[in-house]
Amino acid sequence: MKKTRKRALITGITGQDGSYLAEYLISRNYDVWGIIRRTSLDPLMRLKTIAHSPRLHLLYGNLRDSPAITRALKEAQPDEIYNLAAQSDVGISFKCPEETWEVNYAGAKRLIREAMRICPKARIYHASTSEMFGKTPPPQNELSAFAPVSPYGEAKLKAYRELVCGYRAKHKLFICSGILFNHESSRRGEHFxxxxxxxxxxxxxxxxxxxxxxxxxxAKRDWGFAGDSVRAMHLMLQQKTPKDYVIATGESHxxxxxxxxxxxxxxxxxxxxxxxxxxxxxxxxxxxxxxxxxxxxxxxxVRDLRGDASSARKELRWKSHTSFKQLVxxxxxxxxxxxxxxxx
The missing domain is CATH 3.90.25.10 (UDP-galactose 4-epimerase, domain 1)
Known part of the structure; x- marks a missing residue:
């Protein structure tokens, strides 16, 4: 009997990480659904290599719109959900804190709760961030204290504690987070x-x-390549049990x-x-x-971020393939x- 292709739903598919992840999953024979927002700019500018793939399916919506989330989940019927959508600019989060909380926490909650209702067997990846560590000195790993100093970091931490750790314990949901340190590419937004x-x-x-x-x-950051980071996201959802991992190069500049x-x-x-x-x-x-x-x-x-990804290297067999010099x-x-x- 021919095995059916896996189905994935990606929020934030038009962003840097979403575009690399979509390419990666399609290369691994997935059917990919992505939620995109209406914009006057070309929403496919980062998806040109796969824009005409019959395995890519784009749906209009956003994490503020519950009916759109419901419609996307019902149409995609995903085996895997990757929640990458966010107000991702740390600096802007100080100027627009309510928007940051609305998308990064409340939006994630809408998605995860609807996923539990519509496709309860789906495995969920939720994007977390090294900004949750804030003032905690490096190297930071999965056991380091969280001390965020921005609305972005605070909203992400609440989503992580309540929706990832909390729902995993309370509802036995297969949900995990990658605590990703800075990851860049030529697809990075021009204001970063x-x-x-x-x-x-x-x-x-x-x-x-x-x-x-x-x-x-x-300011010191652990800068890696976004194309390396998305491989880790996928690996996390292929494990027997859900677990959170720091994803970083271990080198800061x-x-x-x-x-x-x-x-x-x-x-x-x-x-x-x-x-x-x-x-x-x-x-x-x-x-x-x-x-x-x-x-x-x-x-x-946040003065100094340098991640310790030894758990990911050991348990996921993941490692960064791109050096700082190669990235630049x-x-x-x-x-x-x-x-x-x-x-x-």
Whole structure:
């Protein structure tokens, strides 16, 4: 008897992680349903490689709309659900805290409760975040204390404790979380610090921009490749029992180091001078290319994140395949290519 293909439902499918996960699942012979929001921008800009696949099915809706969630679950009848939809900008969460809570906590609750009713046997992956650790010093693992300092981290922590840990214990639901540290790619939103840096430097290299501004240059992050992270999400739902895992590279770098590495890929050298808000980064000719602007500082900053993913390596057999240098090179090359194409 021919085995039927697995069916997956992805919220946030048009985002960075959702697009890589959809590609990965389709490559593994899944039928994939995705919930997309109505937008004036092209919702398929990150899904171009699979946009015409007969295995991709897109449905309009969002986590604020219960009828849309119900309709998506009934149509997809998923074996696996990946909840990646979120208000994912930590800085914006300080300015729009209610929206952040509405999507990241209440929206997740709507989805999970409806999934329990409509497809109770479905396995659920819920995206958690290293921002839940907040002020806890590195290295952070599954046993580290949570101490979030942003509305984003707080909403994600409540969803994790109540909906993941709580429902798993109370309802015996197969639900788990990946506590993902920063993961980047050329598909990252242009307002995130890594992509803002690679895109701005590509413009500067080609003479289309003079400089750009950043916030805290000393913030340290564990930056990995989003394409590596989605493999871990899938692996978690293939286990016999649901369990949460930290997904990280185990290596951290400052924002300053990211800027320097990106510039190096473009044959540029950044020399720093000044202190605090007056610090600037200059190129070899002494022209200012990077400035520090207080408007990009967060009201409360997470200073140092570095994950310990030893449990994932041991139990899931997962590991990051992309080094920091390779990640930076990948992002710089993609942005340089895209900017050049836009010039012609």
């Amino acid at each position: 610090v890594t992509r803002k840096t690679t895109l701005s430097l590509a413009h500067i290299k080609l003479g289309l921009q003079k400089s750009f501004a950043l916030g805290n240059l000393e 400052t924002v300053r180091e990211f800027v320097e590495a990106a510039a190096k890929e473009l044959g540029m050298t950044i020399r720093w001078s000044g202190k605090g808000l007056r610090e600037v980064g200059k190129d070899a000719k002494g022209r200012i290319v990077v400035r520090v602007d207080k408007k990009f500082f967060r009201p409360s900053e 090179r990948m992002m710089v090359s993609a942005d340089l290519k895209n900017v050049r194409q836009q010039m012609h």
